[in-house]
Amino acid sequence: GAVVSQHPSRVICKSGTSVKIECRSLDFQATTMFWYRQFPKKSLMLMATSNEGSKATYEQGVEKDKFLINHASLTLSTLTVTSAHPEDSSFYICSARSASGRGETQYFGPGTRLLVL
């Protein structure tokens, strides 16, 4: 099956620093990648949708200057949490939709657990 990787899997940082999370589709080309945030025991909250080569579309209430998304290639998207604060601590998950095959299926990365001290 399709594989999506995320790096890092876990990061602890100080308040005020920026953190970059990478999402890669390893064995397929992803025209669209999604970034989600999930709090413990809660559902996934879509933050933004990114299409390769164009600007990301952010969901209502998500600050685009706070969460910078770059989708530079068909296999890589990055999320940068700028000037992180403790309330940004969460589980961040990316998913990718294949450019071919069963286009309605999203493949999820393993997630990145961010803790801001």
Next chain:
Amino acid sequence: GQSLEQPSEVTAVEGAIVQINCTYQTSGFYGLSWYQQHDGGAPTFLSYNALDGLEETGRFSSFLSRSDSYGYLLLQELQMKDSASYFCAVRYNAGNNRKLIWGLGTSLAVNP
């Protein structure tokens, strides 16, 4: 607006059958997906229904009735490893985009 409802918790025993229901209210409905998520892990895709009827994949089956805005995930021959959260997600057309809205998840506990 768009909304989904699914039970918050379900408990069953090993070997049993359990059904997790999902009702939705959406405009521009396109299809219903089910995902499984174990604690601390990422969601994994289980099934997708765009048309009415039953889709079977091994021990798991998913059903959709578009006229009733209703679907369910059926898990048979339950195993301990099936203890996880199960999310239904509806794909719908939003203007020129196709979006996905997630339910709040059903926590399934399988007991010996």
